[in-house]
Amino acid sequence: MKQEVISFEDIKQFQSRSEQFHPLSWYRDMLLNEPVSYSETSNTWNVFKYKDVKRVLSDYEYFSGEGDRTTTSVKISEDNFSDNKVHTMTLDPPNNRKGRMLLASAFTPRSLTNWEPRINQVAKNLVDQLDADEVIDVVQAISTPMPAIVMSDLLGIPSPDVQLFKNWVDILFLPYKKEEEESIDQKKNIAIQEFFTYLRPIITEKRSNLDDDIISDLIRAEVDGERLNDKEIIEMTMAILGAGIETTSHMISTTFYSLLYDDKNLYTELHTQPELIPNAVEEMLRYRFQMGRRHRTVKKDHELFGVKMKKGDVVIAWMGAANVDEDMFDDPFTLNIHRANNHQHLTFGKGAHFCLGAPLARLELKIVLENFLKKFSKIEAMPSFDLENNLTDAATGQTLTYLPLKATK
């Protein structure tokens, strides 16, 4: 099924990229004045309060992940894909069960423990290349390469092919643009074909030499006596890439942005007390991962939020707004890494589709910070940096293309 992408601009037009990058004043306004509102231009309901967002994301009796309109702006042409269990994200329970269980077999706590030293090595290699007292562009040096290298390593892609792999990833997840839809789809279709051709022999080889990587885990996975065929494994691999690369890059960039601009003492605090890093990671996900939103389609007429929603209506749940709802978080518009309940943010969703990669994303950010903090005692922003001119459209909203800093040993 070809889905219609709901354009973000039809819901809200910001004055600038920087405003969209961290739209706290819009969220404040919506939470206060229009917590459940209808947008005529996008033809969608929008919900902002924590408890409502949580319900929309998790209550499958009323809200479905299936439907022909989507907020997922990185769309891969569906023509190449089979309509089957692989598409966990667009199937409601219980139909998503098998696919989710098969996919989850690659994301067990054991996998994560095994992956930690490998991820640490990737982060260490990247940080080792950085010099003190020179301008470091965090986007180029860490946020962009890190998730792609980690994912290709965890998938079991041979290391000489990482750049090849990254080029496909860049094309496959080019953000959706209405006016360039056809040419983008064309590029994506070519990249998909190349990716399939590249991955097939790797899977064949792994079937006879299982290893400690995600593709091998997907080959081993069995639910109700059913296993994945090669095509399904490739599709799952692509789903993992689509869900996990850009999001993780964005998370790393915004965290460094926050350390430079939100609270200038925070880097020193983390340097002297690295045990605070895990809670800092949660607070960054709550406070800085701001364009989080997911769509659902109304399954039956109801009046759950004091308005009449009709079967077939689309509802957008704004996790970024829910994360600054003062009914849930005290003093929500302040970054506070000591906040006790910040892990309850909704950045990774809620319910049947809760992000399978959440532990991996958290681990990547923790490891990047640990390595950076180990090497450098101080970081400072560059006075000439101009946020507005260093942002670009992305699936995650506005994301940084450049973030310079100077670090001291």
Ligand code: HEM
């Ligand atoms: C900061 C990074 C990330 C964020 C903010 C994020 C966010 C999300 C959200 C909000 C959902 C739920 C979608 C819904 O309810 O409709 C989701 C699902 C998912 N995520 Fe993530 N994600 C991140 C990283 C990752 C990574 C690193 C991976 C894998 C390597 C991953 C794999 C998945 C998968 C497979 C699903 C679908 C689960 C299902 O439908 O059952 N994500 N993610």
